[in-house]
Amino acid sequence: xxxxxxxxxxxxxxxxxxxxxxxxxxxxxxxxxxxxxxxxxxxxxxxxxxxxxxxxxxxxxxxxxxxxxxxxxxxxxxxxxxxxxxxxxxxxxxxxxxxxxxxxxxxxxxxxxxxxxxxxxxxxxxxxxxxxxxxxxxxxxxxxxxxxxxxxxxxxxxxxxxxxxxxxxxxxxxxxxxxxxxxxxxxxxxxxxxxxxxxxxxxxxxxxxxxxxxxxxxxxxxxxxxx
Numbered sequence: 375x376x377x378x379x380x381x382x383x384x385x386x387x388x389x390x391x392x393x394x395x396x397x398x399x400x401x402x403x404x405x406x407x408x409x410x411x412x413x414x415x416x417x418x419x420x421x422x423x424x425x426x427x428x429x430x431x432x433x434x435x436x437x438x439x440x441x442x443x444x445x446x447x448x449x450x451x452x453x454x455x456x457x458x459x460x461x462x463x464x465x466x467x468x469x470x471x472x473x474x475x476x477x478x479x480x481x482x483x484x485x486x487x488x489x490x491x492x493x494x495x496x497x498x499x500x501x502x503x504x505x506x507x508x509x510x511x512x513x514x515x516x517x518x519x520x521x522x523x524x525x526x527x528x529x530x531x532x533x534x535x536x537x538x539x540x541x542x543x544x545x546x547x548x549x550x551x552x553x554x555x556x557x558x559x560x561x562x563x564x565x566x567x568x569x570x571x572x573x574x575x576x577x578x579x580x581x582x583x584x585x586x587x588x589x590x591x592x593x594x595x596x597x598x599x600x601x
Contacts, residue, residue: 416478422485521586
């Protein structure tokens, strides 16, 4: 599945996805928390750093931030935007990523929804593995209250109300994508993380001629101390 995800996002970035778009408001909250807690000098990891839409504003604000993305075109675009800088970014699948050292915080924006519920569990497990004790985990993911636009097939639903679909058309055609329920999100994080803020639901109306709305959860956790 990782090859297909990379292929679909390569296509999106080659067609200018996120080109020139400003960072999402959640970035300001991330910076505020890092500065308020004295963690802004820690080394962080941005999973799904893309072409830098949100990554570069964090770096410009002083973040010591590594990046990983599954789409080679995204990393090429990011490096081309800052040719004079040696940005610590790489192409890879986070589910199999094993860093040399633990990170002080991790950011994942609209990434941990790619795949089935089994993939979701793998994402959360790996975050716990790569974060230092008391490291922050900043997450933004699909909400199950999203109103679907593209044709799709429901392939699984869990006890909390979260579900996974496979898109039949649109930019994610052929891909399984997960949509989280609030209680599901809290349950996924409960074992390894303490809740700092959220989950808060951010709902965006689609621009015509598309219809309906797209909803995302934003949540901040802190890694529990290992026993």
